[in-house]
Amino acid sequence: MQSDIQIVVARQIKGLTDDPNFDISSWPSVDEGALVPEMAECFSKRKRAVILYLEGASDKLIFEETGIGRKQTYRLIRERCIQTHPDGRVYGWRGLIKHLRINAPHRKKKITVNNWGGGAVGALKSTMENFPELRVKFEKRVLSAASETTLSEVRRPRKANWKWLIDKFREEGLEVKGEWPFNTARLGYGSIRKYIDSILMGNPYLAAKAIGGKDLVKKLAASDGTNRPNLIAFDRVEVDAHKLDGRFCVMIPQLDGDYEPKIVHRLWVVVILEVVSRAVLGYQFSMGKEVNKEDVLKAIKSALTKWSPRKVTFSECSYHPGAGFPSSHNVRFLGACWNEFSVDGALANTCNSVADQIARVVKAKILDPDNSYSVRRTKDDRPFIETFFRTVGKNGLQRLNNTTGGKPSDKNGYDPVKIALTSQFQIEYAEDLIDTLIANYNVAPHGMLGSRSPLAYLDFITSNNKVPIRYADPGEIQNLLNTRKLVTLKGGFSTGRRPYVNFFGATYSADWLDNQQQLVGQKLWANNFLEDDARLIRISNRDGVILGILHAHPPWHQSPHSLRVRRAINSLISKKLIHFSANTDVIAELCTYVESQSNKKFPIHPAYLELRAIFQRQAQSIPSQFDSGQFNISDEIKNEHIPTSKSLDTQKKIFTPKVQDALPSRRKAIQK
Structure with a gap:
């Protein structure tokens, strides 16, 4: 935040006020309300002293009002306010905060470590200044990323970098001389670790590439969402495949007329979610090892055809009043098409293989990481459907003890396989549960929609008939698969x-x-x-x-x-x-x-x-x-x-x- 102080500079200071770029109104300001009373009072006096000094006030007047002499005020400006901050700007008014360190300490005396480990302040900096070429090599090593073509190390740990630097110090003869860090108990590990962290924080993009590759660098460019395009209903849908967090079984008939449960290890659900209303248009329950193009097409067909409730066996009141999908909620939404079909990097290849069918039936453009806004940002920039899966998982399968969860600790000591076999939790029940969870989600109040449900909000934004809705040809829908x-x-x-x-x-x-x-x-x-x-x-x-x-x-x-x-x-x-x-x-x-x-x-x-x-x-x-x-x-x-x-x-x-x-x-x- 810039300062709004306007003063007339009357005192000419060589090398400072005579600089055409000198402008006190552009100095970064300070939130004085966040300072403790003692520091706030000190800051206020220093700030007043600087203003009086630049306005040409006498030494006597400055001292009477602030208790600070003219020479000290000059040093505050020269040695603190106009120094360069790590963010690239001058310190400005921030330089007047008491106890704020502007320059790193510079050691002048020889490093002597006492019996309690003290006396080595600034030792690493002093040692690095003696070996400038080694410093450059070390910083380059810390920020280096793994090769994209040859075998190399990924996510190099701090300890590996520390060991490399210690070996280099040893080659320089510091161990023989008994100098730092070989005169400490841990060979300077704490100082070197902090130095590594400061290198990474000072170069965020290079650090991101070293830690997670070029994909992580793209994520740093992602905005906070405030500049997203203004969409209307059915402008864009987000699509994703989610592996169910649970273990289920299938009942296999035996020769003696009985049934034997066997585990099904992988079940998927492919969901199509309308971005503006957050309503789920359709889904497909997949039982393959991986999601393929047929699953995507079935999900699209589900979104374009009328939904009907399943005959749920585990409950007589599983569906909430009004539960359903847009296709069954209002005839205006039956067969409604969308303009953009947003997928992530994992589903992009699958969807591109059926791009012709999507273009022919829905007349929608596929947005993937290669041809959309995701090129500049993250491949997984689909916040609405990710939030949907997190919400449904938390309110659904993750509440049962046959869940595998998102990580091993989510099992809470239970054995999901054993529970699925003994309880005979069949995939048919999982299908019923998924259908009811999604249908009920569409009529549940949503905090980001003014406490309206997705279906109610979809009615609201299309009630004035100003939203153009395209419809797919029924024959094309029937022939989609x-x-x-x-x-x-x-x-x-x-x-x-x-x-x-x-x-x-x-x-x-x-x-x-x-x-x-x-x-x-x-x-x-x-x-x-x-x-x-x-x-x-x-x-x-x-x-x-x-x-x-x-x-x-x-x-x-x-x-x-x-x-x-x-x-x-x-x-x-x-x-x-x-x-x-x-x-x-x-x-x-x-x-x-x-x-x-x-x-x-x-x-x-x-x-x-x-x-x-x-x-x-x-x-x-x-x-x-x-x-x-x-x-x-x-x-x-x-x-x-x-x-x-x-x-x-x-x-x-x-x-x-x-x-x-x-x-x-x-x-x-x-x-x-």
Whole structure:
């Protein structure tokens, strides 16, 4: 803070007041109210003396008012006020504070350490002045960062630097002469440690690079948030994947009809949060080893489609009144798009691989550390979603004793694995818990929103209809998770084989292709239009004309599965872990393989967990359609080359006894 004192300088001081840059009004001021009474009185007298001296007052007047002589006042100005502060400015009025050290002590006498360890004040500085080249090398070593190309040491400890300097002193012969630091008990460790700290604090950017690399240097450039852009509703969303802080199990059916719990080691939740209102638009519960592009797309689809509450089994009043998501709260927010899609460095590569789908459906720009404001700052500059995860974790899973917490001490002596197995805390319960926690968060009062809930605040800022809201096309949303690939139609009468295509490790064909021999050899688009059922694909030509539906050949023709599950199974097949014949159900073989693992702590294969989720979704949707006699595979397949009765028979095969046993007993698809 600058001084607001305006005086007329009447006394000319050579080398001071005759300098055109001399301006007492620019001197840094002092908070006099923070000083103790004795120091405040002394400062006030010194300040008055300086003002009188510069105004040209006589020695007598200065002494009468302040008790300080003219010569002493001159020394206060010359030796304290105009000296350079470590912040780069002059000390100014700060130099008048009593007992404030301006210059470091300079030792004149020889260093002599007494029997009690005293007498070595300023010894390190005096020793370093005798070896200026060594001082430069030591400071360079302290501030040096690890190489980005060759193997080198990271985060060099103070003790290593202290030992290096002691070895150099020893080479200079100080140990033989018995001089400092070899005449002290700890070889000057305390003084050298403080010297190292002063070097680091005096060079913050170089110190940050030495400690944490160039990424930590970027974090130093992060502002306090006051200069963030002024956003309106749906301008920007923040996206992140969070690994759940807990241990959960899955119940594996046994041959004797019982169930055995096995631990699931990794569960993720991908959340999309609207920045202005802090409302969570949608999320995806992922059971893979890592979050992939399909999880991100499912989270986006969740944000663009209407949410409905789950049938929670552990409580009848788990959802608070009005709990939900914007899509279910108000029809104005159903399918609402956003303009910017902000991700961190860890999720950037995953999101960039689906940038085309995001641009086509949502028409949003991906903000990552390579193309946004994060380039100048930290890769993890997404404060709102980080706060959300911290809040939900503290109010949710971290309150249970199966939590792993953010660090080992958070376990509080409990064994999360043992608790998950003995209590049979299944992943289905974790899904219910996450859904209720997020839905309830959206209706909980938020301190930064004027005690409004995120949903109430979203209503408030959009109530005047001045916020333009774009909407995604429902058809594009439905096709968001579709996988398309250009394939060649093979076979034909010349080979004696029905025309077919190969699509992601499976062969597809249909009866209607017998009459389409002219298509053999052409490039066609294959589309996996049912995200949870890769048994069927839709074929169209390169002009966009839909030709019909193809079904998978054995062993992929019986049970529903996704392409993600198929890739995992093919990986196990290539490793000789699964064996099957042409007429077997390879999906059932995966279940047999996973259920045959004897070690309870052996991690469950993610493909098995995804299969369970697919079976559960099928179990919740199809039986009611069977009962009403209104079953169709999909509205998109109507009037295309596949008989409805055959579709019904194909879908009924989903619910085999093997699939029934793969579900928890409380979620059987069909009651026996």
